[in-house]
Amino acid sequence: MSDVGGAFAAAATLILNLESGLAEIVALSLQVSLIAVAIACIIGLPVGASLAVFRFPGRKILVVILNALMGLPPVVVGLVVYLMLSRSGPLGTLGLLFTPTAMIIAQVLLITPIVAALTRQSTEDLWNEYSEHLRSIGSGPTEIVGTLLWDNRFSLITTVLAGFGRASAEVGAVMIVGGNIDHVTRVMTTSIALETSKGDLALALGLGIILLVLALSVNAAAYLIGEAAMKRHG
Numbered sequence: 001m002s003d004v005g006g007a008f009a010a011a012a013t014l015i016l017n018l019e020s021g022l023a024e025i026v027a028l029s030l031q032v033s034l035i036a037v038a039i040a041c042i043i044g045l046p047v048g049a050s051l052a053v054f055r056f057p058g059r060k061i062l063v064v065i066l067n068a069l070m071g072l073p074p075v076v077v078g079l080v081v082y083l084m085l086s087r088s089g090p091l092g093t094l095g096l097l098f099t100p101t102a103m104i105i106a107q108v109l110l111i112t113p114i115v116a117a118l119t120r121q122s123t124e125d126l127w128n129e130y131s132e133h134l135r136s137i138g139s140g141p142t143e144i145v146g147t148l149l150w151d152n153r154f155s156l157i158t159t160v161l162a163g164f165g166r167a168s169a170e171v172g173a174v175m176i177v178g179g180n181i182d183h184v185t186r187v188m189t190t191s192i193a194l195e196t197s198k199g200d201l202a203l204a205l206g207l208g209i210i211l212l213v214l215a216l217s218v219n220a221a222a223y224l225i226g227e228a229a230m231k232r233h234g
Contacts, residue, residue, distance in 0.1 A: 010201075010202035010205075010206075011201075011202050011203070011204075011205035011206035011208075011209060012206075013202075014202060014203065014206040015206050015209065015210065019206075021203070022203065022206055022207065022210075024183065025186055025187060025188055025191050025207060026188060026207070026210055028100065028185075028186070028187055029168065029187040029188040029189075030168075031100070032100055032103050032104055032107065032167075032174070032187060033107065033164060033167040033168045034164070035104050036103075036104045036107035036108050036111055036167050037107075037111060037160060037163050037164045037167055039104070039108045039112075040107075040108050040111035040112040040114075040115050040163055041115055041160055041163070043108075043112050043115075043116070044111070044112045044113070044114075044115030044116035044119060044163075045115060045116075045119050045149060045156065046145060046149070047112075047116045047119075048066075048115065048116040048117065048118070048119025048120040048123060049119055049120070049123045049145045049148055049149050050145060051063060051066070051116070051120045052119070052120045052121075052123035052124035052126075052127050052148070053123070053127050053141075053144055053145060053148065054141070063120065066113055066116055066117045066120070067117050069113035069117075070113050070114050070117050072109075072110060072113065073172075074106075074110060074170055074171070074172035074173040075172040075173065075176065077106055077109050077110050077173045078106055078172055078173030078174070078175070078176030078177050079176060080109075081102060081105055081106045081109065081173070081176075081177045082097065082176050082177050085097040085102055085105075085177065097177065097179075098177070098178060098179040098181060098184070098185060099178075099184070099185065100178070100184075100185060102177040102178060102185075103173075103174045103177055103178040103185060103187070105177070106170075106173040106174060106176075106177050107167045107170060107173070107174065109173075110166065110167070110170065110173060111163040111166055111167050114159075114162060114163050114166060115159055115160070115163045118159040118162065119149075119152075119156060119159055122152055122155040122156070122159070123148050123149070123152055126148050126151060126152050127148060130147075130148070130151070134147065154225055154226075154228060155226075157222075157225050158222045158225050158226055161218050161219075161221055161222045161225070162222065164218060165215060165218045165219070168188070168189075168211065168214055168215070168218075169189060169211070169215065170189060171189035171190055171192075171193060174187060174189070174190060175189075175190050175193070178190065180193075180194060188207045188210065188211050189211070191203070191204070191207050192204045192207050192208055192211070195207070
């Protein structure tokens with residue numbers, strides 16, 4: 001019990017002193033996750049809104065596939081990206097394997113379906129409400145999608161935060177394509193797994209506390225934004 005107490009005390013000291021190794025890991029984690037979420041949003045928001053608005057052959061199949069991809073196993077994504085970026089893979093000449101870029105690619109593949117699917121769900125309700133008005137004023141496809149995304153921005157912020165939460169907690173895919181290399185690709189989740197296996201509970205707990213606070217902050221922000229959206233439309 002004293003060992004656990006000492007580990008917590010040491011973890012608190014690392015956090016309060018902003019220990020350089022811990023700060024480096026946290027900074028890389030945030031960098032990778034934020035870039036991945038930004039790219040996923042650039043792709044997923046318009047794709048999701050377009051699926052909500054436009055009707056075309058095969059749309060229902062795409063919606064089903066998109067919803068299924070929300071539960072895509074991270075290790076499968078990591079394996080696919082690894083095969084693509086390995087020396088014998090089609091993108092092996094780029095030398096991206098075991099770099100932060102490879103980790104970003106894996107996270108983008110994981111987050112984009114989540115962003116797109118949640119965007120489609122929330123935008124479809126809005127489209128059912130505004131479709132006649134937007135058509136009556138002669139809005140084009142780009143204007144319709146843009147208008148719906150803007151008017152749905154509060155719900156979409158929650159979607160973005162959900163994507164960020166998913167990215168920041170990812171371990172399987174980033175471990176496979178990043179390699180958990182010290183000072184290069186070591187992020188919070190992979191560091192926790194490594195340090196726990198080594199018995200360095202102080203650093204593992206310190207990173208775990210930061211990750212937990214980050215997750216709670218994201219969820220709190222999503223809840224407050226959702227409440228604000230409900231009051232706005234209420």
